Amino acid sequence: MKYILILVISLFCFHYCYSQTHEFGVFLGGSNLIGDVGEPSFLNPNQFAIGGVYKWNKSPRHSWRISGTITELQISTEEPTKTVGELSAGLEFNLFEYNLHQSGPKSTPYIYTGLSALNHVDADLKKKWALALPMILGYKFRFSRSFNIGLEIGARYAFADDLDGSDDLGNLNNNDWYVFTGITLTYTFGRNPCYCTN
Template sequence: MRFNDNWRTILLAGLLILAGWQNGMAQRRVNTQFLPYSEVGFGLGSSTYYGELAGYRKPIKSTFTLPRWNVGLMYTRHFTPRLAARASFTYARITGDDYKYNAGDPLKAPAQFVRNLHFRNDLKEFALVGIYQFVEDGRNSLKRAQLTPYIFGGLALLAHSPEARNPLDSSNRQWVKLQPLGTEGQGQPSYAKPYSLVTLAIPLGLGVRYKLNENFNLAIEGGLRYTFTDYLDDIGGPYPAADLLTGQSAIFGNRSNELTAARKGGDRQVGLQQISNELGSPEQFMRAGTGGFNDSYVFTSIQIHYIIPGKIKCPPIK
């Protein structure tokens, strides 16, 4: 009988240990299960354009010659310790100027100096991107990583409208929208139709996120947007036939004869004379290159993120 009692005691103890282990594992699963959370953010930064007026072959010069600004709002949802999705709206300005880019040495890029085109473009971008964090978050927003680098990629919808300034000797120095003018003959018989002012872009980039406290993050990021258009700058092809354009279309389509740079002023006569002496008539140069790349732009930004409070699920007390 004592032998059976001992076995009963051992069996009961084993069952209690097993039950306790199972209960502990269940609580551990509850404690380690990731709780999705959301954040909203605001960012400020710079914007840089790349295209016919700021070439890909000289990325450093193109980046720092004429940077402009951007401001953005964003909403991010964290689904797993590493993966998140973000919706954002960014308002930004980009600009380019043949004279500014090449005034230092016209002979290095004579075609651009002679062309003498410029533009500005206010961009409205709505983007959806996926985010991958290299450092895992904890089980909830309070346990998120203190510091994590991340990468992102997705798709953006972009609205834009390039503008240029009237010549310096004009009585009206306002900026003029270029797409309606058809500066390359768009809309004319045997020419392309006017380009769209709405296009798509592919955002790709990286950043670093830092946890300031339980409620706020600080992030720094930069990303390239490669667009589906070659007309952020209103330049994508050659000059149209000389007698095709009239009025403002002719003025803004070919500015190579202007002796003063229109955007900010600047005497072009010395540079044009250098090119003429060394290379011959400036009229030989084309309006646009034939590189085959669409226009793109880069956003860099410093962002502040607010963690939206959520319910923290506690394990049941038994």
């Protein structure tokens, strides 16, 4: 137990000894489904979404990002919700330099894309996985030495047409979309990356 306590304290003290290169935090927001049935609005968060986010900042302009999110997708007001979980990995690109190794406030718009895997229940109530293409727009800023906050809207194009339960009834030429809207709060830690040591 004491070793776990030492590890936790060490992680939170790293920012006094090293410049930051990693980020770890949470995502809080809402979700909505865009399918062949139900609410057609693109941006209409109607269910709570929560997740975790990890970023490996490779330069002031880009980061490798991994996230996991859980939510309920609501097909329509008449239909029950379905619990889904998403795992996503890809590249986050900053439109302006976002150097966590420089003092002072920092902010930038950013975009993210990669590949997502969604665990959901199909029309036969069987759990299955579907791949999705995430397209995220966001704006983030550092409000203290070690903490960042971001606001983002992310649409996912699913390579599946059964998220809304209408795989036999809907338009077979249009796959489903789902959207996450919310905020990220991350804590930065780690060593100087090579782009800061020259």
